[in-house]
Amino acid sequence: MNLNQHLRRLRNERNQAKKLVAENASAPATELPAESAPHSAANDSAIPPTHDVDVTSTPAVNDEVAFTAPEDAAPIAAEAPTDQADSLPTHPAEAAIARKTADAGNKTTPVRARTTRKAERPSGPSAELGNVEQAFIAKYGHLVPAGYEFKGPILYGPASGSAAQSTAICMKPIVGTELLSEIVSGFSALKAVYIDVAGKEREILLPLTVLGAKDPEATRVLTQAGIPKLESGIFRYLMIVASSRKLRRRYLLRNLGFAFDPTDRKSMVFATPAGVLRARDASSPTTDTPFNVDQNLQLLLDAPKEQVDPFAPSGTLAGWQAMIEGARAHHLVIFGVCAAFAGLIAPLHGGGGVILHLWGRSTGGKTTALQASASVMGCGADPATARDATVIMRWNTTNGGLEMIAATRSGVCTQLDELGALFGEIDLYNPTSGQGRARMTRQLGFAEMRRWLLFALSSGEISMAQHFMLVAKRRMNPGETARGVDISADKIVDASPATNDEMKSISELVKAGSAMHYGIAGPTFAQRLMDKYPDADDLHRAVQAQVAASEAELLAHLDKREIALTAVQRRTLRHLAGVHAAGMLAEQLDVLPITADVVRAAVEATVMAWLDQDMPADDTEVAMSAMRNYALEHMAEFQDLDSDEPAARRSFGLRHRGLLLLSAAQFEAACGDLAPFQVKQLLRDNGVLKTESPEKLVYRVTNQRHGLRQAPFIALRWSQLFSGDETAQTEGEANGSSGPGGEVTPVASTTADEQPQHPANDGYMDDEAA
Numbered sequence: 001m002n003l004n005q006h007l008r009r010l011r012n013e014r015n016q017a018k019k020l021v022a023e024n025a026s027a028p029a030t031e032l033p034a035e036s037a038p039h040s041a042a043n044d045s046a047i048p049p050t051h052d053v054d055v056t057s058t059p060a061v062n063d064e065v066a067f068t069a070p071e072d073a074a075p076i077a078a079e080a081p082t083d084q085a086d087s088l089p090t091h092p093a094e095a096a097i098a099r100k101t102a103d104a105g106n107k108t109t110p111v112r113a114r115t116t117r118k119a120e121r122p123s124g125p126s127a128e129l130g131n132v133e134q135a136f137i138a139k140y141g142h143l144v145p146a147g148y149e150f151k152g153p154i155l156y157g158p159a160s161g162s163a164a165q166s167t168a169i170c171m172k173p174i175v176g177t178e179l180l181s182e183i184v185s186g187f188s189a190l191k192a193v194y195i196d197v198a199g200k201e202r203e204i205l206l207p208l209t210v211l212g213a214k215d216p217e218a219t220r221v222l223t224q225a226g227i228p229k230l231e232s233g234i235f236r237y238l239m240i241v242a243s244s245r246k247l248r249r250r251y252l253l254r255n256l257g258f259a260f261d262p263t264d265r266k267s268m269v270f271a272t273p274a275g276v277l278r279a280r281d282a283s284s285p286t287t288d289t290p291f292n293v294d295q296n297l298q299l300l301l302d303a304p305k306e307q308v309d310p311f312a313p314s315g316t317l318a319g320w321q322a323m324i325e326g327a328r329a330h331h332l333v334i335f336g337v338c339a340a341f342a343g344l345i346a347p348l349h350g351g352g353g354v355i356l357h358l359w360g361r362s363t364g365g366k367t368t369a370l371q372a373s374a375s376v377m378g379c380g381a382d383p384a385t386a387r388d389a390t391v392i393m394r395w396n397t398t399n400g401g402l403e404m405i406a407a408t409r410s411g412v413c414t415q416l417d418e419l420g421a422l423f424g425e426i427d428l429y430n431p432t433s434g435q436g437r438a439r440m441t442r443q444l445g446f447a448e449m450r451r452w453l454l455f456a457l458s459s460g461e462i463s464m465a466q467h468f469m470l471v472a473k474r475r476m477n478p479g480e481t482a483r484g485v486d487i488s489a490d491k492i493v494d495a496s497p498a499t500n501d502e503m504k505s506i507s508e509l510v511k512a513g514s515a516m517h518y519g520i521a522g523p524t525f526a527q528r529l530m531d532k533y534p535d536a537d538d539l540h541r542a543v544q545a546q547v548a549a550s551e552a553e554l555l556a557h558l559d560k561r562e563i564a565l566t567a568v569q570r571r572t573l574r575h576l577a578g579v580h581a582a583g584m585l586a587e588q589l590d591v592l593p594i595t596a597d598v599v600r601a602a603v604e605a606t607v608m609a610w611l612d613q614d615m616p617a618d619d620t621e622v623a624m625s626a627m628r629n630y631a632l633e634h635m636a637e638f639q640d641l642d643s644d645e646p647a648a649r650r651s652f653g654l655r656h657r658g659l660l661l662l663s664a665a666q667f668e669a670a671c672g673d674l675a676p677f678q679v680k681q682l683l684r685d686n687g688v689l690k691t692e693s694p695e696k697l698v699y700r701v702t703n704q705r706h707g708l709r710q711a712p713f714i715a716l717r718w719s720q721l722f723s724g725d726e727t728a729q730t731e732g733e734a735n736g737s738s739g740p741g742g743e744v745t746p747v748a749s750t751t752a753d754e755q756p757q758h759p760a761n762d763g764y765m766d767d768e769a770a
Contacts (some may be wrong), residue, residue: 027581099603132199133173140175140193143247146241153195157237169237178242180205180252180298183262189252189300190242196226205300211238219747253299254376255452256311257411258347258526260536262297267661268536271299272377273311277523279530287406290317291527303408306389310379315517317524320375321593323513327372327506328594329498332358332489334602336369336457337592338583340376342523342575343413343455345585348427348543351481351578352453353432357419359463360489366459368507369489370415371514372642373457377412377522380514391518395460396421398429402451406431412522419460425472426464428524459489475622478568478673485572491609492602493548523592528589546585550576557604562663562696562712563611563677576607613678620686624672627688627721630670631660653706654713659690660721661701680714 112755121341133153148157155170172193181188189207196202204225210218222229241247251262253271261267270277276297302310337355340456346352358366367382370392374380378391392415393405405414422518428536435451460467463486468476476484498506533539554577558565565573583599586592592599634652639645641656662670671679680697683689690699699715701708 006701010413021386036477041220069541072252075358106304115305132201133195133737136173136193136195136201140173140177143175143177143241143244145237148237148240155234155237157233165445167233168230169233170230171467174227174238176238176244176247177203179242179247180250180300180500182252182254185534187252187254190247191206192238192241193229194225194227198226200469202226205298208239208242211235221479235612251297253297254302256299256301257344259411266536267298267534269294270523270529270530271297272523273299273301274313274519276522277527277530279534282534287335291523301408307408310389310391311377311519312379313381313519313523317517317520317591319517320521321511322420323375323517325593326509327542328598329496329502330365330368330493331496331602331605332365332369333372333506333510334598335492335579335596336373336600337376338579338586338603339455339457340373340413340522341582341586341591342579344522344526345379345543345547346455346578347411347453347584348540348676349547349578349581350544351456351547352577353427354432354572355416355432355456355464355484356456356575356579357456357458357460357464357484357486358489358492359419359460359466359486360491360493361461365493365507366489367417367504368510369456370417371457372510373413374415375521376525378519382515385416391415392417394421395419395458398424399427402427402431406456407450407452409456410454412455414454414456416456416458419458419464419467420462422467426484428464428480430484459710475619475673477547481538482568482571485575486609487606487643488609488612492605495605495609515518517579521586525586525589528591530586534588540762543581543585546581547574550580550584553600554580554604554607557607558611563697567666567678568707569611569675569677571699574608576603576610579603579606586721600664611675611682612637618678619674619684623674623682624686626672626674626679627670627683627716631716631718631721641701641706641708644705657703658718659699659717660716661699662716663713667714683716686720688717688720690717695764 058637100374120711130153132743137150144150148154149156151168151172153172154168155173156166157169160746172195174192176190178190179188180191180192187207187209189205190211191203191205193201193203200223204227206221210221218235222234227234252258253262253269253276256271256273258268258270261269269278275293276299278297279292280292324334324337336358342351358369360366367384371380371382374391379386379388381388381390381394383390383392383394393414393747395418397405405416422598430452434453462470464484465476465486468480470472494502495505530539531730533542551574554573578605583603584596587594587596587599631653637652637653639651639653641654641661651666653663653666664676667680668676677697680689684691684697689697691697692699697714698712700710700712702710
């Protein structure tokens with residue numbers, strides 16, 4: 001037999017098989033088994049996960065983290081196998097071909113032999129698969145709409161464009177069980193239950209926008225979920241199912257974390273992929289269940305499965321607390337944990353819109369802090385070594401990808417690792433703005449605009465300022481520094497009471513514990529906070545009051561060190577106050593196993609590390625140039641403190657014995673976009689700034705003639721500021737006298753009783769410490 005004859009024979013056999021399938025399709029439908037139990041709302045009480053979940057898997061061993069109730073339906077026992085081949089669940093076309101070939105005496109025997117082998121092994125995968133499908137049809141068959149039916153495991157329905165002809169549209173059973181909708185936007189999704197290609201019962205949430213699209217993206221969603229569709233008629237089938245009155249209706253939430261109750265907006269709920277939590281009813285009896293799950297609400301997180309799975313809880317709260325207790329001497333780890341709780345309360349006090357970036361040497365414990373932070377809401381395993389997905393994301397993404405991460409993690413703290421892996425320029429405005437770009441649809445209308453609240457903890461070996469210089473070849477502007485906050489991780493570690501050996505032990509403890517006990521502390525914190533403040537307004541006021549108290553405490557801490565902040569720095573301090581407040585609340589609710597003093601020490605060390613970080617070498621000349629430009633611009637407008645000139649209504653600075661004295665406001669104006677505190681440190685290190693002591697960055701002057709009494713100034717040594725510029729030095733010396741030997745001393749003051757109160761209208765007289 002040549003090749004052409006062989007191909008012709010195969011073509012004839014294929015056509016014969018198609019003909020037999022068509023004949024079998026016109027046969028009466030297989031009668032479904034009787035329903036094992038009447039359908040009721042009680043059977044639907046469990047909240048399903050919002051992503052594909054194998055519901056046949058073993059339930060969670062730890063009851064503390066089992067948010068969902070077990071299935072009520074009892075398993076259907078498998079029927080005893082028989083020796084009859086036609087009693088096995090075989091495909092109708094396969095059985096028909098076997099009968100035809102047997103009657104005709106054809107020599108084509110592979111089909112017959114295959115059928116015989118199935119009869120000899122009734123306990124194999126085929127028999128098990130048939131039992132799963134039979135149990136599925138018995139449980140959900142009553143939800144199939146009119147015009148559709150199951151013939152064996154195959155779903156048949158009207159062919160496209162013809163209601164009279166029936167055709168196979170899916171090789172496995174699939175039905176819809178619930179319709180979920182969002183009250184505000186009207187967004188709806190169908191919860192479907194199906195048998196996948198591997199023979200396992202699964203469930204999935206399908207937005208109606210996907211079902212109505214019928215485009216390659218919609219097909220990809222079904223194929224990725226393991227739904228073996230045959231034609232586009234499955235989309236029509238699912239849309240008909242979604243409109244059925246048999247389905248249970250529930251409300252939908254689109255973001256993680258705290259949200260108003262969509263039914264009354266008088267209370268708050270907390271959404272997680274494992275269930276939506278709400279405050280316990282005060283009149284209900286106390287139970288041992290740590291979580292109160294609302295059965296009428298469900299979260300639909302618009303994210304890939306690998307980004308949702310890490311939020312599933314694991315381990316115990318006691319195990320997680322033991323890990324944090326062992327790390328209490330590591331300020332960086334404690335700050336990371338408090339930042340995770342801060343991400344949860346950010347929507348309650350108007351926080352968010354910021355990326356706190358921990359940068360420093362590779363062995364400083366930055367990734368360890370991120371792991372501890374991630375374990376509050378999900379799996380905190382090291383992304384570099386973990387076999388499964390973790391909550392920690394990588395920086396190697398596009399700006400559009402960063403927006404998607406921000407949108408899917410809205411309501412919780414986002415962890416971003418390894419800034420050095422990003423080779424493109426960072427767009428800090430769009431991710432922190434909380435709103436996506438306006439886009440146009442194919443029909444020339446507005447696409448749905450995504451909204452979010454980003455509160456992120458980041459890490460890297462370089463700072464964001466250095467990344468901007470390397471990639472964008474420019475400095476960060478003030479708005480960017482308020483959105484991407486550089487914090488020196490090395491300085492936080494240096495301020496920690498733990499020794500180097502203890503740091504290593506803590507790092508090993510956190511890395512192991514974050515992969516075992518996770519996803520429990522965050523929901524526990526939210527549940528206890530809602531139980532304490534069941535009313536939404538009371539909850540908001542309580543959180544806002546705690547944040548205000550924490551901000552006042554941090555400001556008092558800085559005032560003791562005579563550190564004044566700019567308006568931009570005050571915005572950053574409020575974010576850090578949110579971290580402080582979250583740690584205090586978690587300690588008060590017995591979620592954090594550490595004292596308030598430990599939280600306070602960790603956050604205060606972080607604040608000082610943020611303000612006291614080293615400036616890049618190229619910024620030294622930038623800061624010096626800013627001071628020189630200010631001095632040269634206002635050279636003729638400086639007032640000589642040692643002359644008899646009357647005090648000016650407006651002053652840009654004072655000359656006094658070789659010093660240029662600037663008030664806090666004048667120095668801030670001279671700094672421009674630079675951070676004043678960092679500039680003062682830089683000037684001190686370069687011998688330009690004269691201070692009254694090494695710990696303080698101000699110089700106090702008393703002068704009776706001009707009404708100065710211990711007035712604080714930023715004192716710049718003119719000779720050091722213009723070192724190498726003889727013209728500027730000469731002009732400075734001509735406009736102000738130098739003390740003997742170049743040493744500058746404050747003007748001798750009279751007794752306290754003889755000193756007048758200094759005028760309030762003099763612009764150079766500023767009582768606030770710099």
